[in-house]
Amino acid sequence: VWKECMRDVDTEVSSITKSFVNHVQTSLARQPYNLDNLGAYQAAALSVRDNLLVNWNETALQYTRKAPKRAYYLSLEFLMGRTLDNALLNLGLKDQYSQGVKKLGFSMEDILDQERDAALGNGGLGRLAACYLDSSASQELPVWGYGLRYKYGIFQQLISPAGEQLEAPDPWLDNQNPWELPRLDVAYEVRFYGHADRLNDGTPRAVWAGGQEVLAVAYDVMIPGCYTKTTNNLRLWESKPKRGFDLNSFNAGNYEGAVESSNSAAAITSVLYPNDHTSFGKELRLKQQYFWTAASLADILRRFKNIGKPITEFPDYVAIQLNDTHPTLAIPELMRILIDEEDQPWATAWQIVTNTFFYTNHTVLPEALEKWPVPLLEHLLPRHLQIIYDINLLFLQSVEKKFPGDRDRLARMSLIEEGFPKQVRMAYLACIGSRKVNGVAELHSDLVKTTILKDFVEFEGISKFGNVTNGITPRRWLDQCNPELSALISTTLKVDKAVWLKELTRLEELLPKTEDEAFRKEWAAIKQRNKERLAHHVQTTLGLTINTKAMFDVQIKRLHEYKRQTLNILGVIHRYLTLKNMTAEEKKKVNPRVVFFAGKAAPAYYIAKLVSAPSLPLPLPLYFIAWLTPFGTHQTIRLIVNVARIINEDPDTKDLLSLYFLPDYSVSLAEVLIPASDISQHISTAGTEASGTSNMKFCLNGGLLLGTVDGANIEIAEEVGESNVFFFGHLTPAVEDLRYQHTYHPIPIEEKCPALANVLNQVSAGLFGDADVYEPLLNTIRQGDHYLLSDDFDSYIAALAMVDEAYLDQTEWVKKSIRTTAKMGKFSSDRAINEYAESYWNIEAQRIA
Ligand code: 26M
Structure with a gap:
């Protein structure tokens, strides 16, 4: 049927190069012989667009006719x-275009990288x-x-x-x-x-x-x-x-x-x-x-x-x-x-x-x-x-x-x-x-x-x-961002990706392969290459060298108090302090870990600067800016960056623990980070994260999940089995009462959670510089603690230890990884959109002939 649909689209490599050169000369008014990558991207995009336009017009026409x-x-x-990569994959023209631009002396990867x-x-x-x-x-x-x-x-x-x-x-x-x-x-x-x-x-x-x-x-x-x-x-x-x-x-x-x-x-x-x-x-x-x-x-x-x-x-x-x-x-x-x-x-x-x-x-x-x-x-x-x-x-x-x-x-x-x-x-x-x-x-x-x-x-x-329940598109979040895994799945399932990408529950057919050693090896090797791809990206963009033998531990999402990036960084500090106290012998048993953060915090003054002249007299007194800045999340970034500065340089620990805050998180960065993760963190206070969708993306790519019993984490665990996820923390019904206790029967943090108190005190003592800058952030935990860090800290540390323990058994870890991917079918956005179409909108599929 698909081949039939494609009859109007010219799939010959020769006509692709022809249309490319034509766009260079006419649409871009440039010479093909001294074209740069940006020009090549624009020409390729315009050529692909021509293909899309045919289908787009046909679709609009039929909707109008049939009403x-x-x-x-x-x-x-x-x-x-x-868009370019996505359009090429959806059209089934990626290979042809790659060949076409290669003939003209370009690399598809470089061209794709030009797009904003x-x-x-x-x-x-x-x-x-x-x-x-x-x-x-x-x-x-x-x-x-x-x-x-x-x-x-x-x-x-x-x-x-x-x-x-x-x-x-x-x-x-x-x-x-x-x-x-x-x-x-x-x-x-x-x-x-x-x-x-x-x-x-x-x-x-x-x-x-x-x-x-x-x-x-x-x-x-x-x-x-x-x-x-x-x-x-x-x-x-x-x-x-x-x-x-x-x-x-x-x-x-x-x-x-x-x-x-x-x-x-x-x-x-x-x-x-x-x-x-x-x-x-x-x-x-x-x-x-x-x-x-x-x-x-x-x-x-x-x-x-x-x-x-x-x-x-x-x-x-x-x-x-x-x-x-x-x-x-x-x-x-x-x-x-x-x-x-x-x-x-x-x-x-x-x-x-x-x-x-x-x-x-x-x-x-x-x-x-x-x-x-x-x-x-x-x-x-x-x-x-x-x-x-x-x-x-x-x-x-x-x-x-x-x-x-x-x-x-x-x-x-x-x-x-x-x-x-x-x-x-x-x-x-x-x-x-x-x-x-x-x-x-x-x-x-x-x-x-x-x-x-x-x-x-x-x-x-x-x-x-x-x-x-939310879903994610397996086209972008598996086929496009993890082409090697996609190819392995197609060979293993013995079906074209055109089939399983639109019927994602077919991934279950991977389950028996958990017992196949050669398959597990291949699975692990792909994860490893994705980690190297990420390391290469960080090397070329930030000039940092990353240990790709370590476990990759990733938390990427908007910075927000309820998402508790602070819990994660305090956990990292706890790990650092623990490592510092270990003997050389003890350290030998520790698996190295690289922790990645990325995410944007809501800025304080931004719109005013962009849209028109500032409506407030500038410069403002400093205390006023401090008051207006959503300080919690900004201080958390600052703490992460300063902790990274210290621990990445510490000869006692740097081979076992390092930490990176990758600036300017985006969809494109997510496409590199997600396939490279061994474990990802989704650690919101129970009842606060409506769903989360990156949790689904990591799991679809065979990353394991460390999280609270919140949002779609719960349904992911239902699908993949609780033994394949790492859960911790209080449950939603407990939250209200815990907050009441914080307000009316506060217990000093030293008493309630000594491990956390110790971490906070080290930060206060200036171990990571800027001690007074962090004081307001630390005090939100010492008093009030609306997002319950002090209630969940011990079980969080215990869960991290279980992750370490599980990672030591690589065979079992890879089995968990395969099982996780295999059971993610439910989280395709195709399932979600069909639920809206049937149970809500009452609309039907229209075949465009
Ligand atoms: C409000 C005021 C002014 C400017 C912007 C906003 C605003 C923008 C985005 C308010 C809320 C916005 O989004 C909320 C959001 O992203 N919620 C997330 O939705 C996801 C998809 O359903 C869920 O997976 C997340 O759990 C949920 O936090």
Whole structure:
């Protein structure tokens, strides 16, 4: 079938080189004989794009002709990474292109390395969106993504010699982006500010006028499926001034004023907000959210109208998935369109809305639940605030009907949180405005139902609330990042990867091979070569030499208190102190270990510097900067870097323990790190990590997991068997009580956990320099200890010892590794996206002939 699908795509090496040279001469206007690698990348990309375009056009045409129900994935973040390698693999053209560019004197590896990551996301939530697009296309599902075309993606991280995180903008579009198609013909006007006047004519209608209007222009990114013709679309919006600039100001000689309005329009899509989990209340962020939801809905509605069906049938043709609460304004926006523009009665409009939207929650951390100040909404979106108040009134009336006189419940469930200022609770609005609500792993979905949305479960019934455990695409996270392992799997299973990559549970057929010594050797040799590949990468980029005979121990994720990178570094210090006290004889039994960290911390001042002139007088007094900096995570980076400096140089220990903080973590860096890991750490306080997805990536590549009983770790252990993972720490039900004890019956840390107290004291004593810098961080553990480091430290150290012990028996270790990969089938994002398609969106696969 695949071969049949490919009949339009030219797969001959000779025609590949022809198209390459043609793009060099015409699209790039350069000479083939003195082309550099960047030029070669651009030419290769444009040539591959030609292939994608054929399929993309065909897919769009068939969707239009057949008008099946479609789903739209609204996400403020799409962490796509690089495209060329992925496109070549999905098209099945990697070998042909490699041969083609070789003929012309280039190496495919060098060419691939020219591409910049498309890093339009912060972390898990954004990468999940990217995996879901890959799976949707691969499963031939009619799903489009909608997002923003940020001029600057996630900041580039630099680490100063002292260990401070410095941030630089990420101008990812500077070399031109061959993967996007500007659609200057697809543009919508989006209004901000102004005033909303109710008509009071017996209808719920109002007129919203005045204010500022900006233009949303579409850029399309092709999303090829794996071994299928289906090529879906990711539509990203760019903001532009509606008119070049303000002519009145210009003619009046006010030139600055004239460009100001055009600057403020362009600012909307200038930069991705670099926070995950917190930082709300910023007007520009709210503008981004509305700009994007309004443009996306207008586009979806226009497409629906082309089918020519009555508006009441909208939910039969359209499902919209809200990736977290960021696009929740789509709910009042669709109400506004239906009521003010389509003249529908309130009840009909609400019926349409609540059958169209689906909401995925990605966190239960209370500080991460999105809220917007009422005065800000009133100023920026006056009509939407009216609608939110109307939704709230009707909603609370129905709650009152079901629970008469329960005033506490009404206050708890109100969309408006009382206070100064009042705030709109976006998760509640997303919940009541949606057909279904889901969490992203079993434990997390249970927590959603029993904590933040408990009252809503009682009111709306349990069947509205579900779980879809996250998944990852095995194309990028196995075939692409670990080609040798992928090839070994194909030979062993005796099936083409075209089959098992789309039916990942077939990996189970590897299980009998655990008893095959030759196979185990091959398996281990591939891991070893991946470790050497990582070492080579670190050598060439950072000039550091890494001991590839050591166990590779990896923790890579956003820096956050709840993820407990601090627990890891304190564990490293504990190991160091233990090694220092060992005799030469004792040391002989110790297996060397290399610990890797990578991850970005939310920066303090970043947007202000990038978007416009700083709104605060600079330079600020030092104490003020210290107060504004999210100090915990920044100090943790600093501690890691300074510990690395000491222990990597210590002749007593350096052969047995070394430590690296790799700057500027990205999708591309993850693709090198993950296949090289022997063990990876996922050690959040129980109940705080909704799912985690890198845990799945490591395990799929045969890395073992060291973690807490949290998020998807639990389901991974269920699949691979508890004897193949290393679990430690308190369980979720204990957390609340432990925190209570910390507050009301604190025990001095020396008494409670002497091993941890000793580590903290060594840091305080200046063993790693900068003693006073770390004091605030250490004190969060000594007092309060919200993330329970002191409760979990001993069992963490014990688990690390078990890892050491297990690693000594290499035969058994490799068996565990094979078993782990073999049982990861469940975590394919194909499984996840099919659950959404069947149980939520009610859409069907479309074969593109
Ligand atoms: C908020 C305000 C301002 C700017 C940005 C944000 C914001 C950005 C990202 C808030 C939350 C964001 O993402 C949360 C997130 O990434 N959650 C993670 O989602 C993954 C996919 O479901 C899970 O695997 C992780 O456990 C969860 O932490």
